[in-house]
Amino acid sequence: MDIARVFCETFNIAETDAQKFNSKFVHESLPKNSYFLRTGERCSKFSFIASGLVRVFAETEKKEVTQWIGNAGYFLTDVSSFLFQQPARWNICALSETTLWTLSYDDYIHFEKDLPEWNMLEKRFVAKCFAMMESRIFDFISLSAEERYAQYFKLFPHHFNQVPLQYIASVLGMSPETLSRIRAR
Structure with a gap:
C-alpha cells in the first residue's frame, strides 16, 4: 500500500508532496478484538485502514452505541481526542x-513544518469529517428507518456478512429487532 497515492487521491495533492507521508506512516497490525483506543485514553495516532474492519463505539449506562464501522479505504482516529489531546469518548476495536x-x-x-501545504490538507481532512457527520445527522432526521437501512446496505453491503447485526442496527439508530423486521421485508 502506497500511502502517498491515498493522500493524492483523497486530498488532491501533488505526488512529490504526498511522498513525504510515506516515511512517517508505519505499518501496524491490529488483531481481531484488540483495541486501537479505549474511552478515557488520549488518542496518539492517526491511521489509514488498509484492510479489515473496526468499530467505533461508546458504552452508556443503558447500552453500547456504535458510532461507525470502518473498513479499508477510510482514515481512523478519534478526531477530538487526537487534534485536541483530550480523553477519548470512543472505544475503537478491531472486528477482524x-x-x-x-x-x-x-x-x-x-x-x-515539513510540508507547506499541511494546513490546507488538515483543513480538508477536518472538512471531510464534518461533511460526513453533517450527512449522517441529516439522514437521521430526514430518512425513515427503512431508508437508512437501504442507504447503508447500498454503501456497505459487505458489512452484512462480516459485522454482527446489532452493531449495524446501532449505527442506523434502531434496535436489532427493528433491523430484523426491515431485513425480513
Whole structure:
C-alpha cells in the first residue's frame, strides 16, 4: 500500500508532496478484538485502514452505541481526542484482523513544518469529517428507518456478512429487532 497515492487521491495533492507521508506512516497490525483506543485514553495516532474492519463505539449506562464501522479505504482516529489531546469518548476495536498505516501525533504535528501545504490538507481532512457527520445527522432526521437501512446496505453491503447485526442496527439508530423486521421485508 502506497500511502502517498491515498493522500493524492483523497486530498488532491501533488505526488512529490504526498511522498513525504510515506516515511512517517508505519505499518501496524491490529488483531481481531484488540483495541486501537479505549474511552478515557488520549488518542496518539492517526491511521489509514488498509484492510479489515473496526468499530467505533461508546458504552452508556443503558447500552453500547456504535458510532461507525470502518473498513479499508477510510482514515481512523478519534478526531477530538487526537487534534485536541483530550480523553477519548470512543472505544475503537478491531472486528477482524486489521492492517493500518499509522502516523504518530508527534509526526502529525511536525508535518506543519515539513510540508507547506499541511494546513490546507488538515483543513480538508477536518472538512471531510464534518461533511460526513453533517450527512449522517441529516439522514437521521430526514430518512425513515427503512431508508437508512437501504442507504447503508447500498454503501456497505459487505458489512452484512462480516459485522454482527446489532452493531449495524446501532449505527442506523434502531434496535436489532427493528433491523430484523426491515431485513425480513
